[in-house]
Amino acid sequence: MITNKNCIIRLSRYKNALYRLQALGFVKVFSDNLADSVGSTASQVRKDFSLFGISGNKKGGYQIDILLEKLNSILGKDQLQKVIVIGAGHIGSALMRYRGFEKEGIKILGGFDIDPAKINRNSVVPILPLEEVKAFIKAQGIKIAILAVPDIAAQQAVEMITGAGIKGVLNFAPLRLKDVEGCIINNVNLEIELENLIYFVNVEAKIK
Amino acid sequence: MITNKNCIIRLSRYKNALYRLQALGFVKVFSDNLADSVGSTASQVRKDFSLFGISGNKKGGYQIDILLEKLNSILGKDQLQKVIVIGAGHIGSALMRYRGFEKEGIKILGGFDIDPAKINRNSVVPILPLEEVKAFIKAQGIKIAILAVPDIAAQQAVEMITGAGIKGVLNFAPLRLKDVEGCIINNVNLEIELENLIYFVNVEAKIK
DNA sequence: ATCATATTGTTACTATTTTCACAATAACCA
DNA sequence: TGGTTATTGTGAAAATAGTAACAATATGAT
Numbered sequence: 081m082i083t084n085k086n087c088i089i090r091l092s093r094y095k096n097a098l099y100r101l102q103a104l105g106f107v108k109v110f111s112d113n114l115a116d117s118v119g120s121t122a123s124q125v126r127k128d129f130s131l132f133g134i135s136g137n138k139k140g141g142y143q144i145d146i147l148l149e150k151l152n153s154i155l156g157k158d159q160l161q162k163v164i165v166i167g168a169g170h171i172g173s174a175l176m177r178y179r180g181f182e183k184e185g186i187k188i189l190g191g192f193d194i195d196p197a198k199i200n201r202n203s204v205v206p207i208l209p210l211e212e213v214k215a216f217i218k219a220q221g222i223k224i225a226i227l228a229v230p231d232i233a234a235q236q237a238v239e240m241i242t243g244a245g246i247k248g249v250l251n252f253a254p255l256r257l258k259d260v261e262g263c264i265i266n267n268v269n270l271e272i273e274l275e276n277l278i279y280f281v282n283v284e285a286k287i288k
Numbered sequence: 289m290i291t292n293k294n295c296i297i298r299l300s301r302y303k304n305a306l307y308r309l310q311a312l313g314f315v316k317v318f319s320d321n322l323a324d325s326v327g328s329t330a331s332q333v334r335k336d337f338s339l340f341g342i343s344g345n346k347k348g349g350y351q352i353d354i355l356l357e358k359l360n361s362i363l364g365k366d367q368l369q370k371v372i373v374i375g376a377g378h379i380g381s382a383l384m385r386y387r388g389f390e391k392e393g394i395k396i397l398g399g400f401d402i403d404p405a406k407i408n409r410n411s412v413v414p415i416l417p418l419e420e421v422k423a424f425i426k427a428q429g430i431k432i433a434i435l436a437v438p439d440i441a442a443q444q445a446v447e448m449i450t451g452a453g454i455k456g457v458l459n460f461a462p463l464r465l466k467d468v469e470g471c472i473i474n475n476v477n478l479e480i481e482l483e484n485l486i487y488f489v490n491v492e493a494k495i496k
Numbered sequence: 497a498t499c500a501t502a503t504t505g506t507t508a509c510t511a512t513t514t515t516c517a518c519a520a521t522a523a524c525c526a
Numbered sequence: 527t528g529g530t531t532a533t534t535g536t537g538a539a540a541a542t543a544g545t546a547a548c549a550a551t552a553t554g555a556t
Contacts, residue, residue, distance in 0.1 A: 174382030248489035272300040281456035
């Protein structure tokens with residue numbers, strides 16, 4: 081099994097690039113085209129494909145529709161992905177309203193918050209009381225959650241939802257969460273992303 | 289110069305962990321404590337420090353306050369970082385309202401949007417017309433921008449702001465941006481983050 | 497039908513990152 | 527003061543990731 085996160089991220093980028101190429105009317109693609117589109121190298125593209133047993137045609141490149149089918153299957157995009165959002169603060173609400181997920185086959189079924197003032201069962205993405213989250217996860221068979229609660233609430237929230245069946249968490253709380261048995265946690269730490277950028281900008285400035 | 293992004297991200301995590309330990313009353317810390325707090329290894333911690341010439345005391349560990357000073361200096365946290373946000377849609381607005389940046393010494397001075405309906409010069413973070421962004425960047429000496437515009441607007445926006453002096457962009461538009469001379473672009477692609485999580489959750493499910 | 501060419505698929509190589517192992521040594525104890 | 531112990535700092539080893547090179551081969555031209 082491939083455990084290289086960057087490799088999987090590249091697959092997503094290939095997929096996105098292929099849709100763009102397809103929209104432009106292309107039917108086939110060569111490894112170097114694809115490399116250009118995603119800022120990689122032709123070797124890397126072919127290597128990545130070979131890792132997943134994806135093959136093209138000597139001198140003929142890869143047929144885009146077949147390639148997309150295979151990538152989509154690897155990335156689990158052959159079925160609608162149901163997701164919930166925990167925390168209806170600024171970030172959580174923005175994610176619930178964000179249109180970008182839909183066209184990727186990712187559907188946010190509900191948001192959950194502890195604050196009664198935030199509850200709204202009639203909005204496009206209903207916002208429900210946190211007490212209902214366990215039942216909701218079980219009833220809908222949800223595996224993936226986005227966590228956008230304050231740091232102090234994060235660990236407890238993760239334990240609650242993993243107990244109910246969540247297997248993957250995209251964590252926006254600015255805090256490393258202790259691993260929970262049987263649940264993968266990917267952290268998106270906005271402060272750290274910015275700090276990182278600032279570091280490299282400063283390094284560049286010093287070089288010059 | 290250290291160019292390993294993961295290493296710099298670890299430094300941020302160490303820093304955050306150190307503040308938590310300090311808040312708990314700790315004065316010194318050992319490499320294995322710190323490793324535990326950030327989910328790393330003691331070797332990794334010491335190696336990272338050694339790369340930056342940070343040294344501790346044999347048998348005495350590291351003094352937290354000194355360590356924090358050094359990390360903060362490396363990460364550019366000894367001065368307020370001024371940032372602007374381009375795009376006042378869901379994500380952009382959420383980032384402008386997000387409180388987490390402030391306590392990291394990151395101050396969002398303004399938001400910019402092309403839509404006149406979004407302009408609000410009197411909000412906590414003023415939202416100004418995009419036409420004013422170049423003048424604003426120059427007047428305030430801003431180096432870092434957060435880009436939260438639709439994909440089709442992203443490339444043009446980057447060119448506009450780098451022309452005015454921006455050196456680093458944190459890009460939330462779901463699109464790979466072509467590198468611009470003299471400007472570092474860090475991409476945060478929420479769809480790809482979720483896809484990645486979904487892939488690994490599915491892999492785990494298959495193993496079992 | 498043969499040849500030249502373009503492109504894949506894979507293996508070997510290189511670079512980077514992480515882990516290991518242990519000498520050096522400061523702190524503590526008797 | 528001398529011996530023991532805990533912890534650092536680093537150089538070497540291992541693991542992982544990425545790049546390059548090229549044989550295999552399908553395609554198209556003559």
